[in-house]
Amino acid sequence: MAKPPGSEQNRMKATEENEPKIITSSSDLQERILEKGKELFRLSDSFEDGLFSTYRLFSKSLLFLENRPLLKLQAFRFADLFPSLSSLSSISRYIKIYFVETPTELPKWILLLLSLFLSNRLSSVFVALGAKIGIRLTAKFFILGRTYGSDRKKILDRYKNGICSTIDILGEAVLSEKEAERYISEYLLLLEEVSKDKELSEIRGSQFPGEPTGNVSVKCSSLYSQLDPLAHESSVTHLIEKLRPILSSAVSKNIFINLDMEQYETKDIIMDTAFRIFAEPEFQDYPHFGIVVQAYLKVSQKDLQRVIEYSKKRKYPLTVRLVKGAYWEYEMTQSAQKGWDPPVFLIKSETDRNYEKCSELLLKSYPHIRPAFGSHNIRSLSSAFVKAAEHSVPENFFEVQMLYGMGNSYKQAIRSLGISVREYSPIGEVIPGMAYLVRRLLENSTNEGFLKNINANSKDRERLLYLENTKSK
Amino acid sequence: MNFHNNSNFQNETLRDFSREEERSILNNGFASIRKEFPIQVFPIISGKTKKSSLIVPALNPANTSEKIADIHYASVTDAEEAVKYSVQFFEIWKNTKPEVRIGFLKKAADILRSKKAELTALMSLEVGKGVKDIDAEIAEAIDFCEFYAKEAEHIFQPRKRDLLGEENIYTYIPRGVTLVVAPWNFPLAILCGMTVAPLVAGNPVIMKPAEQSSAIAFKLFNILIEAGIPSSALHFLPGKGEEIGAYLVKHPEIHTINFTGSRAVGLGMIREAASQNLKFVKKVIAEMGGKNALIVDEDADLDEAVIASIQSAFGFQGQKCSALSRIILLESKYDTFKNRFIDALQSLKPGLPEDPSVKVGPVIDSESKKRLDGIASQFSSKILSRLEMEDNQKHTGHFVEPIIFESEDPISPLGQTEFFGPYVALFKAKNFEEAIKIANNVDYALTGGVFSRNPKNIQYAKENFEVGNLYINRGITGAVVDRQPFGGYKLSGVGAKAGGPDYLKQFLEPISITENTMRRGFIPET
Numbered sequence: 001m002a003k004p005p006g007s008e009q010n011r012m013k014a015t016e017e018n019e020p021k022i023i024t025s026s027s028d029l030q031e032r033i034l035e036k037g038k039e040l041f042r043l044s045d046s047f048e049d050g051l052f053s054t055y056r057l058f059s060k061s062l063l064f065l066e067n068r069p070l071l072k073l074q075a076f077r078f079a080d081l082f083p084s085l086s087s088l089s090s091i092s093r094y095i096k097i098y099f100v101e102t103p104t105e106l107p108k109w110i111l112l113l114l115s116l117f118l119s120n121r122l123s124s125v126f127v128a129l130g131a132k133i134g135i136r137l138t139a140k141f142f143i144l145g146r147t148y149g150s151d152r153k154k155i156l157d158r159y160k161n162g163i164c165s166t167i168d169i170l171g172e173a174v175l176s177e178k179e180a181e182r183y184i185s186e187y188l189l190l191l192e193e194v195s196k197d198k199e200l201s202e203i204r205g206s207q208f209p210g211e212p213t214g215n216v217s218v219k220c221s222s223l224y225s226q227l228d229p230l231a232h233e234s235s236v237t238h239l240i241e242k243l244r245p246i247l248s249s250a251v252s253k254n255i256f257i258n259l260d261m262e263q264y265e266t267k268d269i270i271m272d273t274a275f276r277i278f279a280e281p282e283f284q285d286y287p288h289f290g291i292v293v294q295a296y297l298k299v300s301q302k303d304l305q306r307v308i309e310y311s312k313k314r315k316y317p318l319t320v321r322l323v324k325g326a327y328w329e330y331e332m333t334q335s336a337q338k339g340w341d342p343p344v345f346l347i348k349s350e351t352d353r354n355y356e357k358c359s360e361l362l363l364k365s366y367p368h369i370r371p372a373f374g375s376h377n378i379r380s381l382s383s384a385f386v387k388a389a390e391h392s393v394p395e396n397f398f399e400v401q402m403l404y405g406m407g408n409s410y411k412q413a414i415r416s417l418g419i420s421v422r423e424y425s426p427i428g429e430v431i432p433g434m435a436y437l438v439r440r441l442l443e444n445s446t447n448e449g450f451l452k453n454i455n456a457n458s459k460d461r462e463r464l465l466y467l468e469n470t471k472s473k
Numbered sequence: 474m475n476f477h478n479n480s481n482f483q484n485e486t487l488r489d490f491s492r493e494e495e496r497s498i499l500n501n502g503f504a505s506i507r508k509e510f511p512i513q514v515f516p517i518i519s520g521k522t523k524k525s526s527l528i529v530p531a532l533n534p535a536n537t538s539e540k541i542a543d544i545h546y547a548s549v550t551d552a553e554e555a556v557k558y559s560v561q562f563f564e565i566w567k568n569t570k571p572e573v574r575i576g577f578l579k580k581a582a583d584i585l586r587s588k589k590a591e592l593t594a595l596m597s598l599e600v601g602k603g604v605k606d607i608d609a610e611i612a613e614a615i616d617f618c619e620f621y622a623k624e625a626e627h628i629f630q631p632r633k634r635d636l637l638g639e640e641n642i643y644t645y646i647p648r649g650v651t652l653v654v655a656p657w658n659f660p661l662a663i664l665c666g667m668t669v670a671p672l673v674a675g676n677p678v679i680m681k682p683a684e685q686s687s688a689i690a691f692k693l694f695n696i697l698i699e700a701g702i703p704s705s706a707l708h709f710l711p712g713k714g715e716e717i718g719a720y721l722v723k724h725p726e727i728h729t730i731n732f733t734g735s736r737a738v739g740l741g742m743i744r745e746a747a748s749q750n751l752k753f754v755k756k757v758i759a760e761m762g763g764k765n766a767l768i769v770d771e772d773a774d775l776d777e778a779v780i781a782s783i784q785s786a787f788g789f790q791g792q793k794c795s796a797l798s799r800i801i802l803l804e805s806k807y808d809t810f811k812n813r814f815i816d817a818l819q820s821l822k823p824g825l826p827e828d829p830s831v832k833v834g835p836v837i838d839s840e841s842k843k844r845l846d847g848i849a850s851q852f853s854s855k856i857l858s859r860l861e862m863e864d865n866q867k868h869t870g871h872f873v874e875p876i877i878f879e880s881e882d883p884i885s886p887l888g889q890t891e892f893f894g895p896y897v898a899l900f901k902a903k904n905f906e907e908a909i910k911i912a913n914n915v916d917y918a919l920t921g922g923v924f925s926r927n928p929k930n931i932q933y934a935k936e937n938f939e940v941g942n943l944y945i946n947r948g949i950t951g952a953v954v955d956r957q958p959f960g961g962y963k964l965s966g967v968g969a970k971a972g973g974p975d976y977l978k979q980f981l982e983p984i985s986i987t988e989n990t991m992r993r994g995f996i997p998e999t
Contacts, residue, residue: 077926080774080926081772081926084771084772084773084774084775084926085772086805090771090772094772094927097927097928097929102928172775172776173776173780175776175779175780175783175813175816175817175820176813176816176817176819176820177816177819177820178816178819178820179813179816225817225820226820226821226822226830226832228829228830229489229490229491230490230496230604230605230829231828231829231830232490232491232493232496232829233829234829234830235830264491265491266491267491268491268493269491338486338487338489339483339484339485339486339487340486340487340489
């Protein structure tokens with residue numbers, strides 16, 4: 001990311017303002033985080049409009065599941081299953097199995113209506129069709145589209161609204177090298193399409209002069225089918241080979257590349273891969289690389305230190321997307337089955353607290369690293385903003401990343417503070433992508449926190465601005 | 474998190490190879506074990522090392538130019554001597570306090586834990602197993618020691634049912650000398666479990682390891698002796714199965730035969746035991762084989778099903794009795810699964826198992842290779858995909874190319890005969906019930922699996938799939954002690970599940986003692 005004009009000025013200003021704040025007490029800091037949070041809530045209310053009401057509808061319907069654990073379980077299982085249902089009759093058959101024949105907390109009248117419709121062949125088709133349309137619509141709300149080429153309009157609209165994006169390719173697990181090759185060519189095609197999009201470059205030129213041509217998030221596990229922590233060296237070597245053409249293409253087109261993180265098991269492989277390939281002569285002076293640190297991991301601060309030290313040696317800083325992490329339940333079951341200590345914090349508030357510590361580490365390392373705060377939690381973001389000011393990090397040096405389709409009013413609110421917002425925008429087959437996304441979103445408590453955050457009424461919202469410590473569940 | 478686990482047994486922790494430290498310990502293990510090569514493996518009877526006239530070299534199956542060990546084969550005379558000392562020691566061992574025997578098992582678990590790196594390297598080099606499989610196997614061996622120790626604590630507490638004037642005790646006594654005939658495919662864990670269970674129960678044991686894995690067996694024997702098992706309670710007899718094995722099976726002083734291996738040999742032992750004219754019924758516990766199936770339902774998660782199939786069918790080159798050899802697919806999923814499965818097979822790297830990136834190693838020996846190559850050419854018209862290897866690699870060791878067959882006929886040998894190699898056959902079924910029918914229509918009932926998201930079908934499988942170990946929505950190998958007690962029925966075996974609550978009792982005779990304690994109307998206080 002080239003520095004946007006005016007950043008020097010901002011930094012000076014921030015430094016001046018900063019002088020007296022160095023001595024702030026921690027309660028003072030908490031106070032300011034609260035104030036910042038309230039400000040964000042207020043601002044977001046002013047951006048609440050009809051345009052995004054579909055999302056509110058969706059999120060309200062998720063709240064419907066909140067105190068209905070059996071129904072929630074069946075709903076997620078159904079979303080997980082849905083992509084493999086090939087016919088309307090199989091859809092209605094499974095609706096019957098999952099929601100009528102399995103006991104859930106579904107209200108009696110819905111149940112009655114559902115079984116009535118499903119009892120008849122003709123009307124059951126309508127139920128199936130309804131479900132299909134419903135899921136497709138929801139999916140479309142969270143997934144940009146099948147390919148960049150076919151659905152770029154949506155991205156352009158977002159850019160026009162002041163919101164950048166990072167594009168990610170969704171998909172099934174990569175089980176073979178053939179499938180991995182397919183993903184690599186998809187990434188290469190995506191880079192090609194992004195770089196050739198004239199309209200995008202016009203909007204960028206006028207509204208985001210500092211932005212590179214595009215921004216793509218790469219999932220390393222989709223590039224190599226034989227990733228294996230035991231075979232660390234060979235995994236890293238192979239990944240580097242697979243990544244090289246993608247990075248080369250990105251460099252020639254001035255596109256930002258972020259290497260995503262997935263499960264704990266492959267974290268060190270991806271970090272070592274990043275460190276090695278980013279240091280190759282072709283890439284060592286490229287300004288647009290980023291990696292991810294997951295704050296729910298107990299080792300995240302240590303890893304972050306490593307990234308910071310590494311980044312200090314580079315001509316241009318790396319970007320670190322700080323997230324909480326989306327594989328909490330997976331990590332818990334894996335470690336339980338292997339008899340290992342879970343690599344993740346067990347309590348949500350510990351993750352939140354660690355997120356703030358990591359944010360501070362990132363901000364302290366200014367200007368050696370560019371922080372990208374990936375969170376929907378207003379408390380986490382407020383804390384980052386307040387601490388950025390504390391450490392005189394200019395507002396255009398860091399950014400916020402949120403998922404495409406969610407929390408739009410918050411994105412606008414953050415934009416209005418002069419902070420860049422980037423959306424994590426998945427592309428891919430809509431239906432399988434939906435199941436993936438819903439699982440990611442809802443299987444872990446981290447995101448449950450964020451949903452509560454977004455849907456809370458104003459009285460409850462304030463409570464969400466405290467780092468839970470006494471009343472955490 | 475809330476979950477129920479009503480066992481307080483703690484399984485041994487697997488090593489986390491994402492840690493650099495673990496990987497470097499592992500590498501050192503290989504370097505240091507090689508310094509011991511060739512390991513000299515002798516018969517040991519009552520602590521005495523026996524000379525042998527027959528020394529057979531053990532070669533690395535992945536690289537036959539590397540000699541692992543010299544195996545000094547025991548003779549029939551040695552076998553006779555081992556029985557003699559075992560019989561002599563039986564009374565002493567039987568009367569040793571259970572706590573003492575239990576203590577030896579716990580000590581053995583500790584020693585095993587401390588030797589993971591060395592054992593891993595030796596196992597990889599002697600039988601060609603991959604490191605992660607070996608890690609699970611060492612953990613299993615440790616679990617067997619700890620689990621049977623715990624079970625013994627429980628079993629040797631007499632069960633009392635006392636009434637006024639009558640005492641009733643139900644207790645167990647050891648059966649007698651036990652012969653352990655073990656396979657080479659789990660050279661440590663199976664041999665360990667089969668040995669320590671009769672030992673802790675109070676029976677002297679004669680260990681007859683598989684010819685192909687005698688070096689690792691010798692390590693285990695030494696660990697057990699180091700742990701304190703008296704040398705007169707445990708004897709080590711490497712050698713030819715047909716010779717000393719057959720001799721001992723017939724021996725009138727052997728009370729129990731604990732066998733894991735092929736169906737032909739196992740059934741032969743049972744026949745032999747039944748025909749002997751002794752003053753007791755010789756007991757044979759036999760774990761034999763399987764023709765294990767996985768059913769992939771039309772709503773299955775294919776990402777998961779393909780990965781599980783690859784691991785279950787080709788892990789350790791399919792040389793596990795639990796290995797997957799039949800995949801029964803619902804028609805609507807057939808082609809998608811097939812294509813992804815083929816591509817996944819083609820992505821596996823063959824080579825030396827000590828290389829951590831290798832997924833396909835050698836089979837155990839030239840005999841096995843010849844047999845498997847024969848099957849491949851016999852069914853060449855049914856081959857759907859084969860992972861081809863380079864000639865120079867094929868010739869450095871006993872490599873067999875993994876194969877996916879396709880067949881319409883579940884009754885043919887592709888659907889009926891155990892191959893014990895990296896071969897798997899795909900079959901089609903019209904509906905789930907038919908899939909279960911095909912799966913059940915074999916002589917075996919060992920392991921089986923189902924990938925489905927239909928709760929009705931899952932329930933149907935739970936009730937109707939004829940297997941000893943059923944796995945739902947996961948791979949079908951890798952049973953864990955206590956969590957998944959392992960073993961089959963039908964012609965897969967006879968006897969209780971290893972690592973389960975009934976296993977120890979097979980080496981014991983239950984005794985019920987009733988005493989009338991009333992004397993002329995006087996009842997002692999209890």
